Amino acid sequence: MTESSAAPRVVLGEWQHDEGFRRTITTPATLIPAPTLRDEDVAPLLPGADAFVSKRFTPGMAAAADRLRLILTPGAGTNQIDFAAVPAGVTVCNVYGHEAAIAEYAFMAILALNRDLLNMDARFRRADWSDRTERETRPEIAGRTLGVVGLGRIGSEVARIGRAFGMRVVAVTRTPRAERAEALELADLGGMADLPRLLAEADFVVLAVPLEASTTGLIGAAELVTMKPSAFLVNVARGEVIGEAALYEALRGGRIAGAAIDTWYRYPEANESVRPSAFPFHELPNAIVTPHIAGWTVGTFRHRWETIAENLRRLSSGEPFLGVVWPPADGGSHAA
Structure with a gap:
């Protein structure tokens, strides 16, 4: 298998050990769980990674992301994504269903x-x-x-x-x-x-x-x-x-x-x-x-997992991604 056709390396900052999520991903991929979303736990895993599933992205993470192409947030909110730090050429997608x-x-x-x-x-x-x-x-x-x-x-x-x-x-x-x-x-x-x-x-x-x-x-x-x-x-x-x-x-x-x-x-x-x-x-x-669980239902997670899995498939196939929030379609800054 050539480098261009190799299974993408995906760092998981969410659902690291959730078997339901892993079963949803049918496209061949190397899944790398991050123990936490702290910079010191994530940054060592990002070199060579193609995709990152995370609600958080920081300048410290960006410095280590030498091959990153896709950031997939596990929900609709993107307030913990530092868009100024997102490297050129990286797409950020969110997901709804909640x-x-x-x-x-x-x-x-x-x-x-x-x-x-x-x-x-x-x-x-x-x-x-x-x-x-x-x-x-x-x-x-x-x-x-x-x-x-x-x-x-x-x-x-x-x-x-x-x-x-x-x-x-x-x-x-x-x-x-x-x-x-x-x-x-x-x-x-x-x-x-x-x-x-x-x-x-x-x-x-x-x-x-x-x-x-x-x-x-x-x-x-x-x-x-x-x-x-x-x-x-x-x-x-x-x-x-x-x-x-x-x-x-x-x-x-x-x-x-x-x-x-x-x-x-x-x-x-x-x-x-x-x-x-x-x-x-x-x-x-x-x-x-309550501990931020309003959207935590079977239907919500099923939809999110399926959408993220589909975007990982599209990462391999080259098709347009779903739920793109960055870069903005109008070429301006992120909604503010």
């Missing part, structure tokens, strides 16, 4: 927050019947206003499910179009400049925007004050979309009714036990906290 799972999570959270499900469960496990005899009844979500921030694949699916629940759905997005509003049966669709209006009228707010310069700190203290004291916030975007201290103080002080948080400010690099924030969100009774 919108149904994440939208389901958002509504699981909305329903649980609305009925105070987790706290009610904890009380009843202590034989406390007060939710039936003493506490005020809560309204249904039907007929109430759902505000969706970001109308990509996830936001669109959240809006669709909201309408199925009989909710009034409003949204903001970077490129509002009348036909999009009509297709999703939205009561109102505005641009990002209309965010304050959405926050003021929504009973439930779901954040579903990518993390980039324009969305970092999108929701801060001023925006949280705009929300109704009875409103709930669900973050399935990225942690940094919301000001960390501002969110904690709004929840602790009862400025908003509650929140479900699945995306965070600090993550373990391996299997360490790491608190996800500098603030003790886990102590708050009006917060549902």
Whole structure:
């Protein structure tokens, strides 16, 4: 076998030992697992590698990538890819397929927050019947206003499910179009400049925007004050979309009714036990906290594995890749 037809060398920064993922790859390839995504663990594996499956790419990795042709992120987010460090001639692709799972999570959270499900469960496990005899009844979500921030694949699916629940759905997005509003049966669709209006009228707010310069700190203290004291916030975007201290103080002080948080400010690099924030969100009774698992379903992983496997096949065949995010089609910089 000549060098040009040799099986590509693929460094795995994700699913290193997942047999389901390996079985999905039917194209001959040499798979090289990286123990972590730290530079010191990845860089020694990159010389001679053709492809890298990873949510993270750094200048330190780029310095070692002497033959790299393809970076495959394991999800839609590319905020940990340093595009300025990506070597010339290298393509970066992302992958979706998680919108149904994440939208389901958002509504699981909305329903649980609305009925105070987790706290009610904890009380009843202590034989406390007060939710039936003493506490005020809560309204249904039907007929109430759902505000969706970001109308990509996830936001669109959240809006669709909201309408199925009989909710009034409003949204903001970077490129509002009348036909999009009509297709999703939205009561109102505005641009990002209309965010304050959405926050003021929504009973439930779901954040579903990518993390980039324009969305970092999108929701801060001023925006949280705009929300109704009875409103709930669900973050399935990225942690940094919301000001960390501002969110904690709004929840602790009862400025908003509650929140479900699945995306965070600090993550373990391996299997360490790491608190996800500098603030003790886990102590708050009006917060549902989960370890960034909204999209972790069988269907999501099957779609991601199949798409990445297809791109590895295309790497060998020379066909165009799926889900290209770099280089940008318009020749400009990465979305910011």
